[in-house]
Amino acid sequence: MRLIQILTEGGERAVVATTGPAGAESSAIVPGHRTVYDLARAAIAARSSIEAVVEAAGKGESVDRAALLASGRVLAPIDHPDPAHLLITGTGLTHLGSASARDAMHKTVAAAEETLTDSMKMFRMGIEGGKPAAGKVGVQPEWFYKGDGALLVGPGQPLTAPSFAQDGGEEPEVAGIYIIADDGRPFRIGFALANEFSDHVMERVNYLYLAHSKLRPCSVGPELLVGALPDDVRGRSRILRDDKVIFDEPFLSGEANMSHTLANLEHHHFKYDFFRRPGQVHVHTYGTATLSVAFGIRTEPGDVFEIESEAFGLPLRNALAYAPEESVTVTAL
Template identity: 80%
Template structure:
């Protein structure tokens, strides 16, 4: 099952469920957050709650996307209670890149960069036995719900940004129950938009480079993430692809299990506050900047994977410069 959040022709919100060839609104629910909270409260799976609600109006998902009526796959009534975070150095990449990485991590310890050391830690300890805790990954904070945008909305870089670059990823979507228990709602495509030029100045600038918007959607996949996720990441300029490469995800292409990444995020009590929503991105191995692409305003990022239904598209924009000053009280 896949879920979408939409606005109908009158501007009212609705949830669309797709199961097989049927896509229809879910009666009684205006948001995925409401749906998830009901499932938690009733101690039932989301698919069971959707089935019990019955079928509403049949919809054309592609037409909804084309008319800019598809929203991010989850949000929160108070954006401050939605947190966007992520992990890096988690993916192995293509077979050739994987082989090259394994050869690199065999080098002398003194010659390894901090990034390669962390990547090796993931290779050696990111997939522990069931019930065990593996090595913790790189982790970063992006922002709150004010920075989450949906399909078709621009990804706006600040005026001082040195780059606006895509990161095609899978995001885990979570809601925390009233007892502090995190519940995974599902997974969606995400563009974990970053400033790679700033990051490459010095790895200690990573935290700055991540304070950017993030897009997600259009559809939320309910249930387990496929072990082998395959898709395409494109950068379109003037309607033509200037970058078009495959991206891989799923545990078959990762150095960490999803469970290990989830454990090391939710082990912090701060991330288990009742009612919170989490959008947690799992990393990527495919970047256009690695192919020498310099993005420009108006470029469109396109990420697609058959497992997630409709593609995620967002255009790059830059904010106008605005003065920043601290006033003395």
């Protein structure tokens, strides 16, 4: 099952569920539930699954998801009534990449300890300890904070870099979407495609600038996959300039292509009690091994990022924009 959030022709919020086998899917509005947030809370209250709640609600009006996306009426697949209670975070150095890149990485991490960068040391830690036995805790991954719900951008909306940014680069990823129950228990709602937009030029100046480079918008969607994440997720990451493709490379995700289990990433995020406050929503990106900047691409305003994977239905597209320069003055009280 996949879910999207939309605006109806009358401007009302609605949730659409896509069900059925590949090639014979149908999409219909879920009666009685205006948002995925409400749907998830209803499932928790009923001690049920989201799929069971959707099934019990019945089928409303059938819709054409592609037409809705083209009309600009598809929203991010998750949000929160108060954006400050939606947190966007992520992990890095978690993906092995393609077979050739994987071989190169393994050869590199076998080098003498004194020759390794801090990033490569952390990557090696993940390879050696990121997939513990069931019930065990593995090594913690690199972790970063991106922002709150005010920085969550819907499909088709621009990813706007600040005027002082040195780069606006895509990061094609899978994000886990979570909600915290009233008793503090974290529940995973599902998974979505994500463009974990970053400033890679700034980051390359010094890895200690990573925190600055991540304070950017993030886009997820259009669809939210309910249920298990496929072990081997395959997709494409593209950049279009003036309707011409200037970058087109595969991206891989899923545990078969990662140095950490999802359970390990989730443990090391939710082990902090302030990430388990009732009602919170978390968008947690899992990382990537495919970046256009690594291929020498320098993005420009107006470039369109396109991320797609068959497992997630509709593609995620966002154009690059830059905010106007502004002056910030701190005034003493």
